[in-house]
Amino acid sequence: xxxxxxxxxxxxxxxxxVGFLYLPLIVVMVFSFNASNxxxxxxxxxxxxxxxxxxxxxxxxxxxxSMLLAVISSLVALAIxxxxxxxxxxHRHRKLGWLIVLIYLPIVLPDIVFGISEMTFFMKINELTxxxxxxxxxxxIAHVTFQIPxxxxxxxxxxVGLDPSLFEAAKDLYATPLQRVRFFMLxxxxxxxxxxxxxxxxxxxxxxVISFFTSGPESATLPIYIWSAIRxxxxxxxxxxxxxxxxxxxxxxxxxxxxxxxxxxS
Amino acid sequence: MPKTTAVIGRSQAIVRETRHxxxxxxxxxxxxxxxxxxxxxxxxxxxxxxxxxxxxPEMPLSLTSFHQLAGQGFLGWSPGNLLTLMRSLWQTVISTxxxxxxxxxxxYYISQADVRWRPILLLVVVVPSWTNQVIRTFGWMNxxxxxxxxxxxxxAMGMIAPHMGLYPSNFAVTLGLIYNFLPxxxxxxxxxxxxxxxxxxxxxxxxxxxxxxxxxxxxxPQTLPGLLAGVVLVAIPAFGMYVIPELLGGGKGxxxxxxxANQFSGSANWPLGAAGAILMLIATFIxxxxxxxIGKRLGGGEEVVI
Numbered sequence: 001x002x003x004x005x006x007x008x009x010x011x012x013x014x015x016x017x018v019g020f021l022y023l024p025l026i027v028v029m030v031f032s033f034n035a036s037n038x039x040x041x042x043x044x045x046x047x048x049x050x051x052x053x054x055x056x057x058x059x060x061x062x063x064x065x066s067m068l069l070a071v072i073s074s075l076v077a078l079a080i081x082x083x084x085x086x087x088x089x090x091h092r093h094r095k096l097g098w099l100i101v102l103i104y105l106p107i108v109l110p111d112i113v114f115g116i117s118e119m120t121f122f123m124k125i126n127e128l129t130x131x132x133x134x135x136x137x138x139x140x141i142a143h144v145t146f147q148i149p150x151x152x153x154x155x156x157x158x159x160v161g162l163d164p165s166l167f168e169a170a171k172d173l174y175a176t177p178l179q180r181v182r183f184f185m186l187x188x189x190x191x192x193x194x195x196x197x198x199x200x201x202x203x204x205x206x207x208x209v210i211s212f213f214t215s216g217p218e219s220a221t222l223p224i225y226i227w228s229a230i231r232x233x234x235x236x237x238x239x240x241x242x243x244x245x246x247x248x249x250x251x252x253x254x255x256x257x258x259x260x261x262x263x264x265x266s
Numbered sequence: 267m268p269k270t271t272a273v274i275g276r277s278q279a280i281v282r283e284t285r286h287x288x289x290x291x292x293x294x295x296x297x298x299x300x301x302x303x304x305x306x307x308x309x310x311x312x313x314x315x316x317x318x319x320x321x322x323p324e325m326p327l328s329l330t331s332f333h334q335l336a337g338q339g340f341l342g343w344s345p346g347n348l349l350t351l352m353r354s355l356w357q358t359v360i361s362t363x364x365x366x367x368x369x370x371x372x373x374y375y376i377s378q379a380d381v382r383w384r385p386i387l388l389l390v391v392v393v394p395s396w397t398n399q400v401i402r403t404f405g406w407m408n409x410x411x412x413x414x415x416x417x418x419x420x421x422a423m424g425m426i427a428p429h430m431g432l433y434p435s436n437f438a439v440t441l442g443l444i445y446n447f448l449p450x451x452x453x454x455x456x457x458x459x460x461x462x463x464x465x466x467x468x469x470x471x472x473x474x475x476x477x478x479x480x481x482x483x484x485x486x487p488q489t490l491p492g493l494l495a496g497v498v499l500v501a502i503p504a505f506g507m508y509v510i511p512e513l514l515g516g517g518k519g520x521x522x523x524x525x526x527a528n529q530f531s532g533s534a535n536w537p538l539g540a541a542g543a544i545l546m547l548i549a550t551f552i553x554x555x556x557x558x559x560i561g562k563r564l565g566g567g568e569e570v571v572i
Contacts, residue, residue, distance in 0.1 A: 014375045017368060021394045021448065024405025031408065041413075080294045087290025091283070099291060102298050110506035110550060112523045113306065113543045116530055120312060120540075121305030145301045148294050208400050209508055213530075223400050230404055230513065242401040253396050257389075 025246060032239035049240035059241060062225040066205055069136060069221060073143035074200035078193060080144070081151025086185075088152065089159035103153070106146045115213030118142045122214065135216035142214040143207065147200040154199070158192035191259060198256030202249055306547075313540035323536045331537035335545065347525065351545075354522040357436070357511075358504045361443035365500050366493065368444065369451035373492075376452070377459035388456060395449045403513045406442055407433060410514070434516025442510035447503070451496035458492025491561060498557045506546045522546060 035046035053059055084103065088096060106114070118141070122132045132138055170184040208223040215224055222245060229238050313331050318324030337348045376387045394402065409416060410432035420426045432438055462485065470480040508523035515521070522542055529539025 010371055010375050013371050017372050024402055024409055025394055027408045028405045083290045084294035087287055091287045102295055106302055110546050112506050112508045113546055117305035117309040121308050141301050206398050223398050227400050246397045249396050
């Protein structure tokens with residue numbers, strides 16, 4: 001009797017927590033369909049804020065920047081991170097402590113310290129050489145830096161999960177290194193690469209603080225646009241972009257999860 | 267002479283392996299070194315310089331920035347910066363404690379659910395954190411604004427003045443922090459609960475331990491590694507949080523992250539900002555080190571995979 005009361009209480013607490021977690025997101029979604037200007041009252045369903053988005057050049061260019069940044073940085077991070085992940089696996093019997101510290105650094109560094117370090121350093125380099133003026137280029141560098149560790153760790157754990165004799169079999173059959181990459185490495189790595197790409201892409205789309213400090217006047221991404229719109233005074237269009245962004249990130253994350261799971265099941 | 271050829275062969279193999287290691291690892295290691303280690307080292311060095319015109323760092327070296335962080339200004343000592351530091355510390359402690367209190371039953375609930383449901387329930391907790399932090403905080407601004415049901419309830423209870431919202435306030439910042447970090451606590455706690463050895467609990471019950479005693483002696487120690495991992499994952503980023511205090515705290519809810527960031531924009535003073543960043547780094551490394559030490563003493567050398 002007492003036991004079931006405990007279980008009921010636990011279940012109630014669970015639902016309360018779920019409500020707490022989703023309430024702010026639901027509010028943003030609901031108000032994105034609000035017919036009225038005011039954020040305080042819901043007057044009816046309308047798509048006018050979504051229509052307004054299509055005519056807003058600043059938002060469209062921010063969207064373009066976000067996409068460009070996410071795609072380019074993820075591809076660069078994929079290439080570099082993949083190499084490290086494989087190197088870590090092949091040479092894991094060696095003392096690679098320094099490498100592991102280096103790889104964990106972007107993950108443990110507080111993002112505000114990360115962003116400001118990059119900003120001050122880029123400004124110094126720019127002052128000395130004229131290179132690295134703040135813009136999409138500096139943002140790509142910063143994003144690649146925080147994406148590399150995640151790609152490396154995903155690729156590494158994929159290799160660890162493989163049967164070591166597979167590597168020897170590829171070698172024993174006199175495959176050249178290039179053939180081994182083409183016919184063995186890439187096919188086995190494919191699921192890891194796809195999920196690493198999606199993860200990097202999501203991390204990039206989702207980042208605000210690091211982008212904020214490394215961006216230039218022309219390179220605002222969607223989170224930066226949303227941030228400045230909120231600071232200037234809330235416009236109801238924000239609910240609409242925010243809703244679209246939630247959808248996009250959720251889809252990318254679910255796709256990555258689905259792909260990585262499908263692979264482990266089969 | 268087969269022996270020497272074998273030696274030569276082996277040394278060639280070592281050379282080849284080393285070359286392979288360098289080839290695979292160098293691009294990434296160099297990237298992180300040039301674009302993160304060097305920049306952070308540069309930022310550290312800025313903290314020891316003087317504050318020049320426009321807030322840019324200048325020679326000679328000085329410790330002024332650290333004095334300023336402790337509250338010393340042109341007009342003598344003022345508590346502003348110290349208050350911000352104390353507030354960051356307080357917000358970190360209170361939100362971490364509250365996150366633990368919420369996450370504990372939630373993680374337990376998930377671990378007791380049907381095996382097929384567990385990943386889904388876990389996903390339900392994690393999904394909101396996939397949304398951009400700015401958007402999530404904006405959601406809370408909508409919920410706490412003047413005229414919303416929550417604000418009117420608070421007004422009816424006499425907690426806030428009429429026609430005011432629940433933000434900006436320290437309360438809103440705490441709420442935002444709890445909201446933001448809950449999943450980071452649930453995940454490691456769930457991992458600990460899933461491995462829980464229930465025979466210890468049964469043994470405790472057989473020995474007539476009260477539920478509270480059974481929990482304290484048989485369950486809690488087993489979840490401690492997960493709890494510690496969660497505390498590190500919550501407390502470190504909370505201490506340097508920027509977005510939430512900026513949007514929900516206003517001028518009176520500023521935390522260390524805002525103090526640091528502001529020194530690089532408006533009221534610029536790069537050395538002061540860099541000194542704040544050093545403080546944040548020290549806190550980070552103390553947290554990680556303590557976690558490692560305690561983790562080792564508990565005997566579980568396990569890494570928590572996020």
